[in-house]
Structure formats: structure tokens, C-alpha cells
Amino acid sequence: MSQPTLSFEQLRHSAPLALRQYIAAGQYQGHTSGLAQGRVQANIVILPNDWANEFLRYCTLNRQACPVLDVTEPGDPYFRNLGTAIDIRHEVSRYRVYRHGELSEEPSDIEHVWQDDLVAFAIGCSFSFEQPLLDAGIALRHIDLGRNVAMYRTNIDTRPTARLSGKLVVSMRPMQAAAAIQAIQITARMPNVHGAPVHIGDPALIGIDSLSSPDYGDAVPVEADEIPVFWACGVTPQSVVQTSRPPLCITHAPGCMLVTDVLNSAL
Known part of the structure; x- marks a missing residue:
């Protein structure tokens, strides 16, 4: 059963877990600016394991653009340090799937493209x-x-x-x-x-x-x-992926962030 439709103003004041559940149910596919006020939002990058360590080095070299907040284990879709039961396959309002640097689809769920070698990165967001x-x-x-x-x-x-x-x-x-x-x-x-x-x-x-x-x-x-x-x-x-062309990369659609349980004041 679908949940009642919430207004943008209601979403602004939603608890982060409730907002993620609403998104995972396919009820919201818009941008997250101003939503779940007071909670950290994160950019998402998901890469095969053989690219993950190099991407982590890239983030270290470019920390102002890519400050890493959390990283998953290979094949594990759950962020363990950002909140309750965050399954990255379902809880972003809109994703982008790049294959060899080309945007191939923009789904609201990525379970169909998930692989057991994927590593997810949560990156700080303005x-x-x-x-x-x-x-x-x-x-x-x-x-x-x-x-x-x-x-x-x-x-x-x-x-x-x-x-x-x-x-x-x-x-x-x-x-x-x-x-x-x-x-x-x-x-x-x-x-x-x-x-x-x-x-x-x-x-x-x-x-x-x-x-x-x-x-x-x-x-x-x-x-x-x-x-x-x-x-x-x-x-x-996403600019880097289009230039460097890894075989697969999944990101959030711009502005469609992962809303975490972490308080902004913690940063």
C-alpha cells in the first residue's frame, strides 16, 4: 500500500528515517535541498571494488570537493555509520548509472544493477x-x-x-x-x-x-x-566519471542526496 502523499513543507520537517522510507517506497523523486532539516546529506558514488581504492585516493587528493563521510564494504549495500538501516540501493530519490562514462539510465532504485563487488562512498554535501x-x-x-x-x-x-x-x-x-x-x-x-x-x-x-x-x-x-x-x-x-570512463559507476542525480541521521552540528 502506498503512503499518503506529503507536501514539500511536510518533507522539510520529516525525520530522516521516515523520509528515506518514503523515498524507498517510490513516493518522492525530487531534489532534497531543504529536506529533513538539521541532518547531514551526502553525495553518492558507487564503483566496482577494483576502482574503489583509487577513488579513495582521488578523494584524499581533492578533499574540498570530495570529503568522504563513510564507505561500505565490497558488496554490502548498507552504510553502517550514517544512520538506521541505510540501504543505498533504495534510499536516494534518483540515481544516475554510468557505463564507460556514458549516462545509461536515471532510475529511482538500483537493486537491478547492484553487483557483489560494488563499494559505495558517501561524500559530504553543501x-x-x-x-x-x-x-x-x-x-x-x-x-x-x-x-x-x-x-x-x-x-x-x-x-x-x-x-x-x-x-x-x-x-x-x-x-x-x-x-x-x-x-x-x-x-x-x-x-x-x-x-x-x-x-x-x-x-x-x-x-x-x-x-x-x-x-x-x-x-x-x-x-x-x-x-x-x-x-x-x-x-x-560525475564529471570525473565521464572523463575517466570506469566500466560502471552509480551516483545520485544532482541535488538528489542521501539524507542521513547524522546532525549537521556533528560536522
């Missing part, structure tokens, strides 16, 4: 620092508009390993100058969810041609008295 920004009185327009955050591929190279390389992806939030300074101070204290911004101001300096055409997520307007503020983004591995 959604986790949004609540401290809101608590400080900093408005976040994508949340006010009910949109996904805007994300862009840049011209900034990440630090490569033997088989993994690619460009940095960033998320953008427009702010007035005083709010941007405050946001830097707040997020710098949260290195497990990308830390301080990597760029402020002219997007062309990091290879972004148009803020109105994000590579991932939804466009949000930038007002005349605002500046765009850019943080390293956990969608970076």
Missing part, C-alpha cells in the same frame, strides 16, 4: 551547511524558490590519480557582500561539507559562460546588488 547559513539569517534563493541549487563545471583541474581525472564542479548561491563574508566564516568551519568557497565573483574566471545555464540543477536569478559565491561540489565525481 546542503549540510545551508541550515547554519539560514540560522545566521542568510537567505538562500534556491530554497526560497523551491529549486535545486545551481551547479556548474569549471575550467579548474582536480588533482588526478592514474585513472581518475576531471574538472571541478561548483555550486553557486547569490549573496550580498556582507552575507558572503559571513557565509565564508561559517562554511570555513565545516571542511567535511566542502568548507569555504573556492571562488567569489566573476564566473568567467573559472570557465563559466552563463549563470543562467547551469550544467546541473536549476538556474536562480542573481540580483544587481549580489555576487555569486561558488563552493566545491560533490557532483565533481
Whole structure:
């Protein structure tokens, strides 16, 4: 039996376990920005075991973009350190399946592609620092508009390993100058969810041609008295996968995060 349909406002205040169960039941396939407020959200990367150690090295070299929160054992779909009974095959609202770097499908469940050699990584997400920004009185327009955050591929190279390389992806939030300074101070204290911004101001300096055409997520307007503020983004591995072309890689769809039981304050 399907569960009653919940409004976005109800989902914002749902307990994380209840939200994951709602998602696993196929009731919600949208973005998770602003949902289960106060709880850590995570980007997901799933790779065959023979790529997993190298990906972990890649994350170590690029910690601002890829801060690792938890890793599963090969073939085990459960994250043991992020909450109650988190089965990564079912509890993300939308996944992406890449084969040899090409996007092959975008399902709401990945049990049909799960293999006994897969290793799942949970990577810190900027959604986790949004609540401290809101608590400080900093408005976040994508949340006010009910949109996904805007994300862009840049011209900034990440630090490569033997088989993994690619460009940095960033998320953008427009702010007035005083709010941007405050946001830097707040997020710098949260290195497990990308830390301080990597760029402020002219997007062309990091290879972004148009803020109105994000590579991932939804466009949000930038007002005349605002500046765009850019943080390293956990969608970076998807850019890397398309460049490095492992035989199989499963990720979250941009903005569709794993909601954990961990409190943001723990980070």
C-alpha cells in the first residue's frame, strides 16, 4: 500500500528515517535541498571494488570537493555509520548509472544493477551547511524558490590519480557582500561539507559562460546588488566519471542526496 502523499513543507520537517522510507517506497523523486532539516546529506558514488581504492585516493587528493563521510564494504549495500538501516540501493530519490562514462539510465532504485563487488562512498554535501547559513539569517534563493541549487563545471583541474581525472564542479548561491563574508566564516568551519568557497565573483574566471545555464540543477536569478559565491561540489565525481570512463559507476542525480541521521552540528 502506498503512503499518503506529503507536501514539500511536510518533507522539510520529516525525520530522516521516515523520509528515506518514503523515498524507498517510490513516493518522492525530487531534489532534497531543504529536506529533513538539521541532518547531514551526502553525495553518492558507487564503483566496482577494483576502482574503489583509487577513488579513495582521488578523494584524499581533492578533499574540498570530495570529503568522504563513510564507505561500505565490497558488496554490502548498507552504510553502517550514517544512520538506521541505510540501504543505498533504495534510499536516494534518483540515481544516475554510468557505463564507460556514458549516462545509461536515471532510475529511482538500483537493486537491478547492484553487483557483489560494488563499494559505495558517501561524500559530504553543501546542503549540510545551508541550515547554519539560514540560522545566521542568510537567505538562500534556491530554497526560497523551491529549486535545486545551481551547479556548474569549471575550467579548474582536480588533482588526478592514474585513472581518475576531471574538472571541478561548483555550486553557486547569490549573496550580498556582507552575507558572503559571513557565509565564508561559517562554511570555513565545516571542511567535511566542502568548507569555504573556492571562488567569489566573476564566473568567467573559472570557465563559466552563463549563470543562467547551469550544467546541473536549476538556474536562480542573481540580483544587481549580489555576487555569486561558488563552493566545491560533490557532483565533481560525475564529471570525473565521464572523463575517466570506469566500466560502471552509480551516483545520485544532482541535488538528489542521501539524507542521513547524522546532525549537521556533528560536522
